[in-house]
Amino acid sequence: MFHRSLPLLSLLFLASPGAAAGEGDGPSGAIRFDLNRLDESGLQGPPDGRRALDYEYCIPGAARYRERVAAIDPSARFLPGSRGRIGCRPDQVLVLGNTHQPGFRDVLAALAELPFVERIVECVFE
Numbered sequence: 001m002f003h004r005s006l007p008l009l010s011l012l013f014l015a016s017p018g019a020a021a022g023e024g025d026g027p028s029g030a031i032r033f034d035l036n037r038l039d040e041s042g043l044q045g046p047p048d049g050r051r052a053l054d055y056e057y058c059i060p061g062a063a064r065y066r067e068r069v070a071a072i073d074p075s076a077r078f079l080p081g082s083r084g085r086i087g088c089r090p091d092q093v094l095v096l097g098n099t100h101q102p103g104f105r106d107v108l109a110a111l112a113e114l115p116f117v118e119r120i121v122e123c124v125f126e
Helices: 004-017 063-070 102-112
Strands: 054-060 076-080 094-099
Touching: 054 063, 063 094, 076 102
Parallel strands: none
Antiparallel strands: 054 094, 076 094
C-alpha cells in the first residue's frame, strides 16, 4: 500500500512552495532559495545592477533566541509583531537579513541548522 502513495506524495511535493529547482536544498532543507544565484559577495543580478538577496524567517519570541541569531547573523533585524510574507505566528518574531556580508553562505547554513528555524525564504520588498 505504501508504494502506491509515492507518486501522490511526489506530486504534492512538486506542487508545494519552495519545490522549484534549487530551492529547499540548503542545510536541513530550511533555505528555500537558490544560493547558486549569488556571487562570492552575496550579490545577484546583472553586472550593472548587482544587489543583495534579502531573506526572512521566524523565531520564537524569547530574547535568548534573538541573542543566538544575532551572534550568527550581523545583518539580522528583528521585527516583533510583524508577520512578514512568511507568516510568523503571534508567538514568533520576524527576522530579516541579507546576503551582502562576509561569509553569507556560512551564516545561512548556521541559521538553517538552528532547531527553531523552520525555513528561510527570500524577502521581496514591494
